[in-house]
Amino acid sequence: IEAVGNDITEPPDAVVIDLGGKFIYPGLIDLYTHYGISENLPEAPGSGSLNWNIAVHPERNAAEIFKPDENEAKALRKNGFTSVVTFPRKGIFRGYGTLVLLSDSSPNEAVLSGSIAQSISMHERTGSYPRSLQGRMALIRQTFLDAMWYSTAWEAYNKNPEGQNAPDTDLSLESLQPLTEGVRPAVFEAPDVPDIYRASMIAGEFGLNLWVRGCGSEYRRLKSVKDSGVRL
Template sequence: MIIIKNGKILTMADKTYEKGDILIDGKIIKKIGEDITAPEDAKVIDAEGMWIIPGIVDPHCHIGMFEDGMSFEGSDGNEATDPVTPELRAIDAVNPDDNSFREAREHGVTTVVTGPGSANVIGGQFAALKTYGRRIEEMILKEPLAVKVAFGENPKRVYSGQNKAPSTRMATAAILRQALIKAQEYKAKLEKGKKDPDKMPERDLEMEILVKVLNKELPLKAHAHRADDILTALRIAKEFDVNITLDHCTEGHLIADYLLEENAKVIVGPLLSSREKIELKNLSFKAPAILSKAGVKVAMMTDHPVIPVQYLPVCASIAVREGMDEMEALKSITINAAEITGISDRVGSLEVGKDADIAIFTGNPLDIRSKTEYVFIDGNLVFKRQ
């Protein structure tokens, strides 16, 4: 057992201990409170004067798929040869040896939601991974987690260059609809096949994963920057009665009232970047504050490698400078990120029974001068500052 003592604990579960303790038993949190009596054989870490938060969660990135310091050889995030590729799995492309995983955990990022890029209308399957492990099987928290879809400029640009659809937003929406209709038909055949084995269709990897979307076992993870693209994503999700998260959501703050009305799940970012595309003209660090003050639950992401994953707390810090409540900013990179991506049963807050993913900082995590002193993943000490 390990006991962390005397630190300021921000549980992200609406409870803060000015001077509290956390008891870790194996991979999980066994107890949180004040003046916990440590078992005789427990390793003691004195966190006097330090801040303790849940391991940080990046809800949308491409870590391990666009490898640090590499070009084509390490670029495995976009299979830009077919606009519909739901069968692709992130875990078959992620390299656990990507240096970015080490940098992530050294800065307190313990969980990453990573997957395909946005070249395709349907890009493939995202996965939630811990940032420590020698092989992908040791890192998986949840897989598959979601199915990536993309609206706006990226699919248009990629496929108009190949003289094939989509070259317009109309075609992007139509291609997504057609794929979901095909999945509906495949689902109906499966139902018939259960009653009559002779009618069971041949296995189809594309359709199998989209049937999980139709069954609400997996959400769509929608790349959408512009307000009209965000609303198109919501429109299609409602048409097919599927779950969806709105990722990037760059102009979401311009339609915050609509997002609140739709009870939208919003993941904002990357914000610490340039306006390199037309659809980013309204990029603003004020967006998280506007959305959260409107009542929309907000998470923030890096889109790594667009912003290196270790700078997620920096993004949250700037959002506070631009008007976001400090606790809401911390939630946006912990519990909100976990809830929106469907992994809050294990990560995102410090609660009894959850994974012992813990980041201990020398001061306020949103003060860029603060450093990580200790980082735990699944109860293992994976980083200690020398």
């Protein structure tokens, strides 16, 4: 913005649009989408420096796999949205979301900010362990416990490396450090109201900055949802 007011001179390269009788308002931001993210991302078993479970890939970042979708962007802009946070699909630990513009520019130009928050699902089914909700909850807790151990192990090694072997590098656990340190939020999908309480329990246990993607039925248990203190 170069100038605001009456009787101002437009820059010579400006495009003049007559907005008489219209309103100007800030563009809306959708905080949870899969815009520009393919549904066919491979889910190979973890190996080397990645997690052993195919449903745990928090190291993924939407900024690295995002491709603008002209038709979808146009539809969103028509409804007043100018930017979205887009997350990787699939998995229990799905990866980090990225804030992108709904523009016709290249992926690099559309990305405004990477690693906004980590997406976590308690209901993603895989062809192997875990196949039950109880198992998925256990895997989420164990993964956070492993991430905290990993941080402690590296801290101990860096303080006194002499005579010690360095811990094995694990990019999946390393990528969860911003969550366990409270630097980045964890976004839990909650397709039903009890999932809100489950997410709140996990967040309380590990000190997470919790966001919840709600289901639209929270009004049925409004007081208990409010008392949980979660951000929907």
